[in-house]
Amino acid sequence: MRRTLVTTTLVTAALIGAASPALADGVTVVDKPDTSSLNNIWTFDPLGVPVLGALQSVSQAVGRLF
Secondary structure: OHHHHHHHHHHHHHHHHHHHHHHOOOOOOOOOOOOOOOOOOOOOOOOOOOHHHHHHHHHHHHHHHO
């Protein structure tokens, strides 16, 4: 009986110790990304698509085809 109680106590302690990272508070602090250089023609998107960058890309593609 005593051996069973000790074994059960040790197994329970091991399981609680192994599960403690999963039971910890999952809050992670993340810095905001640096978006200071995202103001060029490829990233300025008033319509959801970078219009000026897309026009430049299309015009260059047409020019390279001919």
